[in-house]
Amino acid sequence: MTTRRTIAPEELDTLDLADPRLHAETDLSAVWRHLRQRRPVHLNPATDTAPAFWVVTRHADVTAVYRDSARFTSEGGNVLETLLAGGDTAAGRMLPVTDGDKHAGLRRVLMSAFSPRALEPIVASVRRTVQRLLAEALDKGSCDFASDVAARIPLGAICDLLGVPDHDRAHVLSLTSAALGSHDADSTPADAWIARNEILLYFAELARDRRESGHSDVIALLAGSEVNGLPLDDDEIMLNCYSLILGGDETARLSMAGAALALLEHPGQWQALKRGDAPIGTAVEEILRWTTPALHAGRTATTDTEIGGHPVRAGDIVTVWNASANHDELVFDAPGELRLDRTPNKHVTFAHGPHFCLGAHLARAELGAVLAGLRDLVAEMERTGPARPVHSNFLSGFGALPLTLKAA
16 A cells, blocks of 8 residues: 555644645545544645645535636636745636636637547547557566556647647656646746746747648647637637646556556455446546645635635635545545446536536546456556655656556
8 A cells, every 4th residue: 555644633833834845745544534524624834935734625515616716717817836935827827817708708718629529539539559669568577557558548638639740758857847846846936937948938839830831730729719709819819728738647647557446456346447347437527636736726816705714815825725625525435445436426626617527528537448358358457566646746657657467
């Protein structure tokens, strides 16, 4: 089993929930449970370098904040890093940090590329890729499931959608990992800043090339579209490509690596999947709940208001914690148990409301392909080394998972 030091609720007032090491190296489940039951709207205190922020942990309160973009805007930033730094420079131009009519217009444009029908060829390619990668891992007998399998699936799909050339994809993968500062405990904010800017520059160049190129990818779609009667400029195209590559890559691969680890650590559920007792569709939803690769989302209160009866002032930073909401005892029976046949499953892994994940259908298809591949092709899995957690206050999961695989 993967073991981490359990943080007791008594330690809560000494914790800074913005600390990446806290999420990577410790088990916060007892803290989340305590907050849901005793302090569902908790103030994480200010530090010498960052302001205080509200921590919302109950499922009902989390979904209420997600639904209400008027009182809780994304335009001050949608993750702790940008919120604590004073805001997001892409606000009003990039889909995740845009609200109102501009958000609705941008989303309508992009949904045409992310509808189930439009994604059919991408999903078919994903299934072929999963089969090939698992066959290669079985032939070798061992692999790092996180990097050899999981990392190579979502990036390929999103790069297909964006029309990223094959020869650039390894470079883009390295940048997406560094951009969120997640894979190494000693990565610095400067490393992440450099990677993010390299991604932006890369897509700025692609956007310029695609305006008159005749391509049929998402970049060309954005370049040829209008939002509320106005064409998108190069910066808006670049920023939304940046958002899609980060949003479509890292969280999906973490859920896939987390799926393999969960099956290893819960052999009864692994056998239920193998026997067909747990349908792939419900198994996907439970893995999404169990892994919760995006720990939180952030908002800014636009007015004096309240959350769950607790007063919040205009301008306050509000964070909603999917990691807690997905284990809320008021919503999930025995949330600490992995049940691949769990239904209903009202997880908030894809957020909720107007900012519900644009790529949810693709992410479900990718994870479903991995679970089906493991079920059909793999008889046994065994860990050959420690699973290495990512270091992030936003992402949760494992950047390394060495395994041996035996063919079915």
